[in-house]
Amino acid sequence: MNRKIIGEYLKTVVAAIAAIVLIWVSLSYFLLFADKSVDTDLPQYLVRSFSQYVKIKGDQVEISEEGIDRLKPYDLWMQILGPDGSAVYETNVPEEIPAQYDWYQLINYTLESNRLEGYTVFATDVEKHPGYGIIIGCSSNVAGKKSYSYAGEGKDAITKSILILIISATGIIMIAAYVFSKKVSGPVAAVIREIDEISKEKFVKSHFEENIYKDVFMQLESLDNKLKMGKKMREEWISNVSHDIKTPLSAVRGYAEILNTQDYEFERSEIGIYAGEILKAEQAIEDLVEELKVSQTLIEGKFPLKVECVNLVDLIEECISEIEPKQKSGVKIDFNYVDEESILCDRMLIKRSLLNIMHNAVIHNDKYIVLSIRVWKEEKVHILIKDDGKGMSEHELANIFERYYRGTNSEHTKGTGLGLAIAKEAISAHNGIIKVQSRIGKGTEFEIVL
Incomplete structure (x- = not known):
């Protein structure tokens, strides 16, 4: 039974540890990284969607105010190139940036970021306007910024993570302790209750076959059966002993009444016969009492061996x-x-x-x-x-x-x-x-x- 209790304890501990780790990881991810998002104002992302802010009618190119505002957070510059590779629209462009590009340059800028006069540039086509292109440039430190933002940073993230771990561990340990105590104390209470029932001779078999106290309940059932059998045997024994005592006593009484008859004078031989029967009956009672005495002293371990x-x-x-x-x-x-x-x-x-x-x-x-x-x-x-x-x-x-x-x-x-x-x-x-x-x-x- 000790092994079963230890086994239940270890299972509870392992389950608690697994639950703590799972909850900690889940909550930490949710609290620390739930707000994780792509910073679409960075040039490498903005260039892909900037076509929505461009309007081209004939030779006229316009950029919406929203598009201009999107360039401001990172102080980006932007050029719209015509079919011949020349800039047909510019905003915030540094002086050293050229106004004319060859197609080889544009292809490189489109495939990957590239360096241009100390700036990092990104290029793509203007959607729905074949031959037109977009170049967005920025300083190198802007291009190297992280693409993602997080809910927690630095010490705040560590503090949150530790707090989550403490809260999770405390809650899980309390739940695990409660579950384990129920597994252990519940059957113990049932054992106490059924021992009380046995003492009152009202034992009813309980169904605890699968818990850690299965052996205890089996022993209780066995004890109850033995007690019931013992009670039955004692009752039968009392009846048998009563019969075994009454039989010789009846003989003693019968012969005594015969000898006590006043109307008949017994011969010595007759008296001897009756007296012998009385002695035999007395010996039977004495043997019975001796058997009871020997049995009890042997059971108690008090019989003096000679x-x-x-x-x-x-x-x-x-x-x-x-x-x-x-x-x-x-x-x-x-x-x-x-x-x-x-x-x-x-x-x-x-x-x-x-x-x-x-x-x-x-x-x-x-x-x-x-x-x-x-x-x-x-x-x-x-x-x-x-x-x-x-x-x-x-x-x-x-x-x-x-x-x-x-x-x-x-x-x-x-x-x-x-x-x-x-x-x-x-x-x-x-x-x-x-x-x-x-x-x-x-x-x-x-x-x-x-």
Whole structure:
């Protein structure tokens, strides 16, 4: 997520810089060069359009007042030449300028500016009057003037340009900061809002798939699903635990009421039978309370491990001996090992974990199954507990180690849903690993590495 935020920040910065440069260049050009124009009073431009001010009737040549005024800004002189190359009209012409030209000179003056007696001259034809020509001359410093004028010059231009840059940068940075803050703070506000919704159990999925907090919203959705599932499992667990407590309590109450009957005198053997059933019911309640206690202390990391060297083969055989009297007829247990392996562990916790896994395999499967147990060592000790029973779905596999979870194979069996959760926490407390694989109709396989 940090990379996404940095990426958004860099994109915003690059966009802001590009916008600043673009606006600065555009405004600078507009303010500094918007009034750029050709100075048409310069001789090289005036000569091209001067024909409009010339009137020729017979041998009479006239220049309009506007034409005369156009010559004044740069103190230009002008000659109108007749068909023979002689001047038929002159204004402001210096004394040293000739009144007669040959055609070779006129052609040169027409094609490009040329020097004449210390002056620069430009020539062209008089439009609509073949044979007549125009010569406009000026001092050399006038001909060398810039052809364009600008809105800004010198220090004023620099000042305007800097001012434009500052204003553009300030505006763009403020806009970029606002856009970036919206991208970052908007989703954060939504995260806070949805966390509040989760706390009230009112979470509704938001559509933020494409923003920088996509992973956060996915985690929130996952958390919400887990909380909902956890709530459902807790409710089911409370119902199951209540049932598991009520069943032995009902037995205790029933046998107690029988023993309390005043109209019948019980024999000692009968009293012993009833007392035995009451003790069994009491033991069931005690086991349930102990399971809850162990689960909670393991989750909190407060369970005191009593580590000792334990012969793993002996421990598994002990578990099998406790499972066999309770197993359904038709269940076959097959135990194989290469060498008798010993590990440092809390004997009670590891035994409880193995018993929980074996017990689940026996009670949650069909009548006829094979329960295979193998032990071997590859750097660490491996324990494989495998059955060829019903198997589990992917959904069940994903939740099998969750507290209070009871799969579809557990619907008609008693239990708190804590057995495998305790097994996982106990093995994790020993820095071990427990893995599970299962296929519907093929069975389930637990592998423990210690």
